Amino acid sequence: MDKTLDLKYTYTEKKDTRSGFGDGLLEAGRKNPNVVGLCADLIGSLKMGAFQKEFPERFFQVGIAEANMIGLAAGMTINGKIPFTGTFANFSTGRVYDQIRQSVAYSDKNVKICASHAGLTLGEDGATHQILEDVGMMKMLPHMTVINPCDYNQTKAATMAIADFEGPVYLRFGRPSWPIFTPADQKFEIGKAWHMIEGTDVTIFATGHLVWEAVVAEAMLREEGISAEVINIHTIKPLDEAAIIASVKKTGCAVSAEEHQLNGGLGDSIAQTLIRNNPAPLEYVGVNDSFGESGTPTELLEKYGLNAENIVKAAKKAIARK
Amino acid sequence: MDKQPLAQLTKISSQVRRDILRMVHAVQSGHPGASLGCTEFFVALYFNQMKHDSNFNMNGAGEDLFFLSNGHISPVWYSVLARSGYFPAEELKTFRKLNSRLQGHPATEENLPGIRIASGSLGQGLSAAIGAAQAKKIDKDDSTVYVLMGDGEQQEGQVWEACMYAAHHKVDNLIATIDFNRQQIDGPTKDVMDLKDLKAKWEAFGWEVIETFKGNDMEAVLEGLEKAKSLTGKGKPVLNLLHTEMGYGVDFMVGTHKWHGIAPSDEQLENALGQLEETLGDY
Numbered sequence: 001m002d003k004t005l006d007l008k009y010t011y012t013e014k015k016d017t018r019s020g021f022g023d024g025l026l027e028a029g030r031k032n033p034n035v036v037g038l039c040a041d042l043i044g045s046l047k048m049g050a051f052q053k054e055f056p057e058r059f060f061q062v063g064i065a066e067a068n069m070i071g072l073a074a075g076m077t078i079n080g081k082i083p084f085t086g087t088f089a090n091f092s093t094g095r096v097y098d099q100i101r102q103s104v105a106y107s108d109k110n111v112k113i114c115a116s117h118a119g120l121t122l123g124e125d126g127a128t129h130q131i132l133e134d135v136g137m138m139k140m141l142p143h144m145t146v147i148n149p150c151d152y153n154q155t156k157a158a159t160m161a162i163a164d165f166e167g168p169v170y171l172r173f174g175r176p177s178w179p180i181f182t183p184a185d186q187k188f189e190i191g192k193a194w195h196m197i198e199g200t201d202v203t204i205f206a207t208g209h210l211v212w213e214a215v216v217a218e219a220m221l222r223e224e225g226i227s228a229e230v231i232n233i234h235t236i237k238p239l240d241e242a243a244i245i246a247s248v249k250k251t252g253c254a255v256s257a258e259e260h261q262l263n264g265g266l267g268d269s270i271a272q273t274l275i276r277n278n279p280a281p282l283e284y285v286g287v288n289d290s291f292g293e294s295g296t297p298t299e300l301l302e303k304y305g306l307n308a309e310n311i312v313k314a315a316k317k318a319i320a321r322k
Numbered sequence: 323m324d325k326q327p328l329a330q331l332t333k334i335s336s337q338v339r340r341d342i343l344r345m346v347h348a349v350q351s352g353h354p355g356a357s358l359g360c361t362e363f364f365v366a367l368y369f370n371q372m373k374h375d376s377n378f379n380m381n382g383a384g385e386d387l388f389f390l391s392n393g394h395i396s397p398v399w400y401s402v403l404a405r406s407g408y409f410p411a412e413e414l415k416t417f418r419k420l421n422s423r424l425q426g427h428p429a430t431e432e433n434l435p436g437i438r439i440a441s442g443s444l445g446q447g448l449s450a451a452i453g454a455a456q457a458k459k460i461d462k463d464d465s466t467v468y469v470l471m472g473d474g475e476q477q478e479g480q481v482w483e484a485c486m487y488a489a490h491h492k493v494d495n496l497i498a499t500i501d502f503n504r505q506q507i508d509g510p511t512k513d514v515m516d517l518k519d520l521k522a523k524w525e526a527f528g529w530e531v532i533e534t535f536k537g538n539d540m541e542a543v544l545e546g547l548e549k550a551k552s553l554t555g556k557g558k559p560v561l562n563l564l565h566t567e568m569g570y571g572v573d574f575m576v577g578t579h580k581w582h583g584i585a586p587s588d589e590q591l592e593n594a595l596g597q598l599e600e601t602l603g604d605y
Contacts, residue, residue: 036460057460060491065483071449072456072487075389078438079457080381098443099480103450107430107440 005219008197008230009181017173017209018116020152022047024159025084025114029055032082035163038073039086040066045175046086046116066091067099073111074103082163083111089118089172090131097137104168105141112162113138114171118148119259120287120304121176121209121297130292136264138170139237145190146237148172148258148266150211152180154234157188165190172208174259176297179212182232193240195247199229202315203247206257207233207266210285210306214257217311228315236266241273248280253318257285257311259301281321283314323376323406326369331540333601334405335365339571340598341401341605345417347591352418352426355581356472357398359503359566362543363470364402371547373465376407378435386465387454389439391447392472392501393427394583400424403436404605411605445478447471448498452488452559455496466554470499474506477515482527488559489528497550498529499562502537505579521563530558537566572597 029035029051036058037051043061052059062069066087073083085092092115093100104111115134122130139146145167149155155173162169196211197218206214211232218228229247233240248254254274256267267284274280287304301307326334338361346352368374372386390399397417404411409423416422423434427442439450451469458465475481488496500520508514524531530553534546543564550562568582569575572594575586586594 036457060456062487063483063490065480065487067445067480068449068452068483068487071446071480071484072453074439075450075453075455076457078380078382078387078450078454079461079463081457081460083453099446099449102440102443103446109439 005216006222007215007219009215011179011181013180014177015152015180016175016177017149017152017155018045018175019047020149020155021114021116021159021171021173022050024156026050026054028160028163029058032163034080034082036060036076036081036083037086038062038069038083040064040069040091042087046114048086066096070096070099071103074107074109077109077111084114085111086114086116088129089115089134090129093134093137094131101141105143108143109168110166112169112171116173117175118172119174119208120292120300120306121174121259123176123297123300124294126294127291132261132287132292133264134172135236135260135266139269143168144237145169145235147190147235148208149234150208150232151178151182153182153184153186154188157186158234161188161190174209178209181212181215191235191238191240193243194232194234195229196232197228197230199227199251201227201251202319203229203231203251203254204257204311204315205231205233205244205254205266205270207236208259210257210259213301213306213308213311216308217315220308220312221315226315226319233266236269239269239273241277244270244273245277248274248278252322253281255283255285255311255314255318259306260286262286262288281318283318285310285314323369323374328540328544331365331369334369335361335540336599337602338365338398338401338405340595340600341414342397343586343591343594344604345397345400345414346585348415349418350585352397352585353394353583354397354585355505355568355575355579356392356501356503357395358572358575359538359568359570360395360398360470360501361571362538362540363499363564364398366540366543366547367468368402368406370544372468378408380438382438383461383463384465387438387467389447389451389454389467389469390428390441391469392444392475393441396426396428399428405602408436409434414605444472444475445480448481448484451496451498452484452493455493456491458495464495466551467496468499470501473500473502473504473517474511474514476500476517476520485524485527485529492557493559494555494557496559497554497562498559499564501566502563503566503568505568505582507579507582509579524561528558529561531561531563533563533565535565537564538570
């Protein structure tokens with residue numbers, strides 16, 4: 001489908017975002033001797049092996065004990081270490097929410113909670129592992145920064161950026177091989193939305209894997225004579241409210257797109273911003289109060305209404321409500 | 323701070339107990355029972371054992387660090403921190419009140435000197451202490467990390483995750499202590515959830531375990547902490563099983579879970595203070 005479209009961003013290679021994390025962590029470790037890694041028996045899945053190999057004295061295998069891992073990381077920050085914890089998004093959030101809340105967020109510790117296999121695109125493992133509530137849980141915590149990059153390059157840049165940032169961060173990425181459509185040399189600015197495509201009829205605010213779906217949707221809409229603006233919201237908290245308000249003032253309506261529950265996700269954050277500052281029609285693309293299931297990433301995005309076609313439908317609906 | 327001798331430590335303990343009772347009484351909330359029971363331990367640590375600087379900095383490089391996992395016994399910690407110079411004793415008046423740095427449970431949010439991480443939700447302090455101990459090892463800082471837990475707290479699963487980890491990773495610059503008073507909110511631990519043989523359990527996980535049988539006898543507490551210290555640096559984390567009596571120092575509070583989390587009345591306070599000499603001056 002996307003091969004025949006006139007895409008504003010294209011790709012020649014696909015790679016998983018978790019590899020972006022692993023490669024970013026290695027570079028952050030080379031740059032800053034205070035960077036340490038912790039992993040709860042998922043070194044291969046989190047792509048932390050290269051860091052472990054190069055910095056064995058700064059890497060800690062925790063075993064299958066995520067609560068302890070969060071506490072260890074919080075304790076390590078006291079002496080100025082910058083711990084990156086690695087496990088699946090499910091075990092990085094819901095399983096250890098109280099530990100994060102008390103030992104990391106309330107204590108304002110410089111821990112980087114790095115979470116792979118988030119969302120439906122985890123695929124065949126099914127709903128036990130496909131967490132769709134993590135962004136909501138993390139963004140509710142005071143002091144917490146929440147970042148969900150869109151491809152390998154952006155995940156790598158984000159990983160390096162959070163090492164230089166003081167404060168607790170939730171970094172969310174995923175398992176599937178995904179188009180690399182953003183530049184390798186990008187500057188990652190935490191809290192700064194990225195205007196990827198300018199448009200006038202509707203704004204698509206997308207995060208994570210769905211930024212690619214938004215890029216595809218923009219080309220599909222353009223074929224039908226609709227001009228869509230695409231904004232990459234890699235930082236869900238703090239939200240770039242100024243960019244959101246400015247864009248919707250211009251386009252008059254918006255779509256949010258995320259691999260997350262509608263309740264508590266990016267869409268809700270955008271809705272809050274619009275309602276307080278510039279009320280306008282907003283349509284949500286996300287999972288509507290259900291769990292996922294086993295399947296391929298593509299099948300799941302289609303079945304649960306999260307792919308480019310769904311973004312196109314939502315955009316038309318938003319425009320019709322203007 | 324210089325090491326205080328035994329006689330002085332006993333005097334300080336009496337004042338700390340007065341502080342605890344007056345703090346809890348003033349706001350009619352807080353946890354006096356285990357605060358009283360752990361008084362000798364805290365006084366021994368801060369006035370004799372630990373190498374620490376009351377001119378607080380979070381990093382604590384070159385200092386021994388203390389973590390309180392059972393955060394509800396904050397009154398004893400606050401008193402000892404104030405009496406050892408971290409903040410004015412006068413500030414103990416603000417305990418649990420609005421706009422205070424002395425939160426119900428210890429926190430860093432208000433920047434109270436001496437506190438390095440929030441605690442209160444049980445089971446988390448040992449993990450944080452292990453992390454701090456490992457960070458010291460990376461920095462080749464040979465000071466010691468101390469942590470106190472409750473015995474009821476041993477029912478939390480995270481404690482055992484941390485316990486397994488510290489032995490596996492040979493975190494031997496760490497001295498954990500369990501306040502073994504055999505009481506928890508709902509009653510004796512043997513009725514609520516029997517801990518069985520804690521010593522055997524920790525030993526089976528690979529820790530060096532010592533017991534301090536007289537946890538309210540200053541000489542015995544010092545001896546236990548000295549022994550624990552002598553066992554550090556030998557490849558194993560060290561556990562000090564500290565037998566205490568909840569409510570120790572006040573005859574009508576001692577040995578029962580009833581004073582775990584309630585405050586004395588005006589008459590009870592007067593009665594209790596009559597049993598404890600004012601040695602350093604009430605705040």
